[in-house]
Amino acid sequence: MNENDAARKATLRARAEIDLGALRANVRSLRAHASGAALMTVVKADAYGHGALACARAAVEAGASWLGTATPQEALALRAPGAGIPADVRVMCWLWTPGGPWREAIEADLDVGVSGMWALEEVTAAARDAGRPARVHLKADTGLGRGGCVPGDWAELIAGALRAEADGLLRVVGLWSHLAAADEPGHPSVDAQLTRFREMVAQAEAQGVDPEVRHIANSAATLTLPESHFDLVRCGIALYGVSPSPEIGTPADFGLRQVMTLTASLALVKHVPGGEGVGYGHHYVTPGATTLGLVPLGYADGIPRHASSAGPVLIEGKWRTVAGRIAMDQFTVDLGGDEPGEGAEAVLFGPGDRGEPTVEDWAQAAGTIGYEIVTRIGTRVPRVYVNDVNDVNGVRYVSA
Ligand SMILES: *Cc1c(COP(=O)(O)O)cnc(C)c1O
Secondary structure, three states, X not given: OOHHHHHHHHOOOEEEEEEHHHHHHHHHXXXXXXXXOEEEEEOHHHHHOOOHHHHHHHHHHOOOOEEEEOOHHHHHHHHOOOOOOOOOOEEEEOOOOOOOOHHHHHHOOOEEEEOOHXXXXXXXXXXXXXXXXXXXXXXXXXXXXXXXXXXXXXXXXXXXXXXXXXXXXXXXXXXXXOOOOOOOOOOHHHHHHHHHHHHHHHXXXXXXXXXXXXXXXXXXXXXXXXXXXXXXXXXXXXXXXXXXXXXXXXXXXXXXXXOEEEEEEOOEEEEEOOOOEEOHHHOEEOOOOEXXXXXXXXXXXXXXXXXXXXXXXXXXXXXXXXXXXXXXXXXXXXXXXXXXXXXXXXXXXXXXXXXXXXXXXXHHXXXXXXXXXXXXXOOOOOEEEEOOOOOOOOOOOOOX
């Protein structure tokens, strides 16, 4: 750590350090797993809480050729002037509602997901207004029961798209779907969905669609199901070095490294006698004379209240546990008589090199999944980027 870095850290209540070097390495690992398929890195929800622009740029630097988002607004932000994403990187978004910014999307050269007739009609009208064709990916519901066109309506959607294509209003560049249980090894839905996907692709191709890419794999499928890779894989959680599920393996098993490290500076350390109630509702009572440490992060920062009395924190080399309830802005840990001093670093999670808990540890403490832990880290926690090849802050931070 250089002096600048130390000074910067000391002034921060809490920070989410985002290791862009780890993210780039994860991109390289995912490309190796993808066995020749192109890689779409999914940067929706502010890159799962890591910062969309910085992560999108780093992913592209490491060889991702597609970026994916849920909403069109998220995708348009990646095409904004100054975003720094090369124009030849394809940007796709899929979560549309009626009246959405179709024309802006077409003019920004986005790829759009279309699940039904209403969306096909809106995108076609927008293409007519814009005077240029839309790039459309028709989505099949192969068994997730969420977005996508059900098999019974597929022929009609395909026919409508082909008519618009003949009129020069769109190009069907993709056929795609999404898996329900790729993170549960052996789940029978996986083979059933892959079979149905092949059937729906074959049907569309028989009707005359000639797609550039067919895609169905998310992170779990990219890492464990080569038969799901087709032409393009869409990876979100693995990009950030978090395993889709502990059932399929740890990040290290797949050559991935956790990107986010969440730390805070202890705000107070004090001696208390035994029998003291700690925090709202007194859900923790000190078992004897001890020291308490105040961690200045709470559920308003995305620390899950469900991890009350359970979440782990590394302080001076020891794991401590949240003592009692997590409050809006702060929680307490029992330091067992140790006196680390105010300003000492509390590591909620990181890649694990220093023995700290990981995102997965917090997911288990809160009864949720790693995705929810990282995406909910709030805007009040500054993201500090390290190992950015572009040195955007004018300072080169080098971790370890
Ligand atoms: C979020 C999302 C992904 C990425 O899923 P991960 O499990 O994070 O890899 C892929 N495709 C679609 C349609 C998504 O919504």
